[in-house]
Amino acid sequence: MQAVTxxxxxxCATCHIAFAFTDGLLRNGNFEIGPKPSDMKGTEVLRHDAIxxxxxxxxxxxxxxxxxxxxxxLVVPEGAFAVRLGNEASIKQRVNVMKGMYYSITFSxxxxxxxxxxLNVTVAPDSGVLPMQTLYSSNxxxxxxxxxxxxxxxxxxxxxxxxxxxDPACGPLIDxxxxxxxxxxxxxNKNLLKNGDxxxxxYVFPNTSxxxxxxxxxxxxHSPLPGWMVESLKAxxxxxxxxxxxPQGKRAVELVAGKESAIAQVVRTxxxxxxxxxxxxxxxxxxxxxxxxxxxFAGKDTIKIPYESKGKGGYKRAVLRFVAVSTRTRIMFLSxxxxxxxxxxxxxxxxxxxxxxxxxxxxxxxxx
Numbered sequence: 001m002q003a004v005t006x007x008x009x010x011x012c013a014t015c016h017i018a019f020a021f022t023d024g025l026l027r028n029g030n031f032e033i034g035p036k037p038s039d040m041k042g043t044e045v046l047r048h049d050a051i052x053x054x055x056x057x058x059x060x061x062x063x064x065x066x067x068x069x070x071x072x073x074l075v076v077p078e079g080a081f082a083v084r085l086g087n088e089a090s091i092k093q094r095v096n097v098m099k100g101m102y103y104s105i106t107f108s109x110x111x112x113x114x115x116x117x118x119l120n121v122t123v124a125p126d127s128g129v130l131p132m133q134t135l136y137s138s139n140x141x142x143x144x145x146x147x148x149x150x151x152x153x154x155x156x157x158x159x160x161x162x163x164x165x166x167d168p169a170c171g172p173l174i175d176x177x178x179x180x181x182x183x184x185x186x187x188x189n190k191n192l193l194k195n196g197d198x199x200x201x202x203y204v205f206p207n208t209s210x211x212x213x214x215x216x217x218x219x220x221x222h223s224p225l226p227g228w229m230v231e232s233l234k235a236x237x238x239x240x241x242x243x244x245x246x247p248q249g250k251r252a253v254e255l256v257a258g259k260e261s262a263i264a265q266v267v268r269t270x271x272x273x274x275x276x277x278x279x280x281x282x283x284x285x286x287x288x289x290x291x292x293x294x295x296x297f298a299g300k301d302t303i304k305i306p307y308e309s310k311g312k313g314g315y316k317r318a319v320l321r322f323v324a325v326s327t328r329t330r331i332m333f334l335s336x337x338x339x340x341x342x343x344x345x346x347x348x349x350x351x352x353x354x355x356x357x358x359x360x361x362x363x364x365x366x367x368x
Contacts, residue, residue: 058089194227245313282315
């Protein structure tokens with residue numbers, strides 16, 4: 001009897017582990033396992049549970065890469081299949097998480113035939129609407145990040161198309177939905193800023209080369225980039241060293257939308273004390289060429305750092321010295337200009353920001 005009890009406990013533990021979340025794709029997160037032919041009418045999915053591991057509602061289509069809609073070719077970013085969310089359609093999956101923990105969702109999306117497309121991402125009680133009017137890459141696909149704090153051990157991730165088009169099939173394509181646990185870093189005696197090296201952030205798909213967009217904080221109550229807020233109208237891009245040139249470590253931020261693309265962090269300071277804000281400015285080796293300027297702000301102090309990019313990687317370092325006039329100082333960075341890639345005039349790009357440090361200066365000496 002005791003042996004049976006132990007076996008039952010082990011089976012239950014195995015069951016729990018099978019559903020427990022680990023960083024990476026959600027179950028069937030790339031939609032490569034599709035509905036049965038009997039659950040399809042053309043491309044439309046008929047049953048709410050026809051796509052394995054997902055629950056759908058509304059007009060949802062199962063799209064194969066290379067499929068045509070009129071004269072438009074539908075392209076899937078990874079693998080062979082994706083889903084398209086028509087009018088008021090949604091996809092949903094339950095995930096086992098740790099209560100109170102922060103998580104970031106990363107997914108790829110593309111516009112199709114609608115002029116204005118939005119996506120509503122929900123993990124109750126958090127919800128955010130991500131606009132898709134601005135395309136940042138010419139291949140038609142962008143990857144987006146959105147963060148939340150888990151209130152329960154089981155959460156439901158819902159991606160919903162709130163649009164109402166004349167053609168119910170005119171909705172965004174969705175593919176490759178992943179999740180990553182976030183561990184918000186704390187200030188240290190080596191850096192008063194949190195996550196100044198940008199190493200903590202959303203999941204980056206290993207087989208994609210376009211980075212991950214982090215939306216403005218008006219769209220997301222919890223930043224996918226811990227410690228930082230995107231305080232602009234447009235997104236910033238989170239990039240990795242596997243696909244881009246990064247000044248230090250494995251992650252950095254690319255300021256891709258001029259003055260509409262800014263990141264900020266509020267840090268505790270001591271009035272009258274001198275501080276050095278140091279950082280690296282470069283390019284991502286993605287054919288983003290030309291004259292760039294990164295503007296750095298520390299309270300009322302500011303500095304403009306020019307960077308002449310050849311689009312092949314490289315960086316320079318800069319320092320903004322300032323005297324704190326408040327117990328809290330806002331640190332902010334933005335790019336002065338809009339820039340397009342020289343090999344692709346439809347893709348936004350910009351200067352790379354990395355290795356941001358803030359330290360107090362005990363015996364200030366004049367900077368050269």
